[in-house]
Amino acid sequence: MEKILGVEGGEEVMRKYVVGSVPTVMYIPEYISPAEEDLLLKNIYQAPLSKWKTLKNRKLQNWGGVVHEKGLLAQQLPSWLKTVTNRIYEESKLFPSAINHVLINEYLPDQGIMPHQDGPAYMPVVAILSLGSPVVMDFVPHPNLESTEQSSENDTQDMIHEPSPPEPKIPSKYLPFSLLLMPRSLLIFKDMAYSGYLHGIKDSEDHCYDEAVNATNGPSHDAGTLTGLKNDGEDGGDKVIHRTTRRISLTCRLVTKVHKHLIKI
């Protein structure tokens, strides 16, 4: 990726990476090199087994400390994570201070993550670095845009908000959309895309990226040229990812309320 330093203001810097019709969704293909991807994977799988928490449909590592409704009981990020989070922070200019929390999710080919909204403890901006198998991430308008403030007791480790029961409050201008997340890409979404939408990944081995806002038919485009993708139709029919390997994602966020003294390291 070319350097995107030296321009004032993240909005300006990141404008060229906006995809789709929601202007707060940005996608950067090949944000890291294959060697950087390998190094991250090596560090992730060198972590002690006890670092993994197994959930029903994926497993995860939590780095940076424990997130509570009231803030972060902070722990230093390890240097191998700081390298990449500082780069994202400095280059995107979208975070008000350095990223201090990273969730690493591992998904097997038939695993995904339910549609959810990230919790209120975080700044409403998230950067997701993808490694391994490509997947499609779906965004749907929050079923209840007027009451996104409810607290989440169910999974403080994840700080995920499950949607409240659907109510017909969706302004028609908010349309669902999908993104194709290729390995080594960086997705950043914020503000309206963060608070007004739920995001999720289907727990199926085949993902259709026909409707992905960052995939076109052009063979030179990111989507068309990389591995793991096939075109099932004779002439531009269904575009399908058949997931054969695991996907690992790094969800990088900032918790502004930090309690530094509560956890000694």
Ligand SMILES: O=C(O)CCC(=O)C(=O)O
């Ligand atoms: O794996 C991903 O790309 C999404 C993860 C996510 O949404 C989360 O950790 O809140």
Ligand SMILES: [Fe+2]
């Ligand atoms: Fe999320």
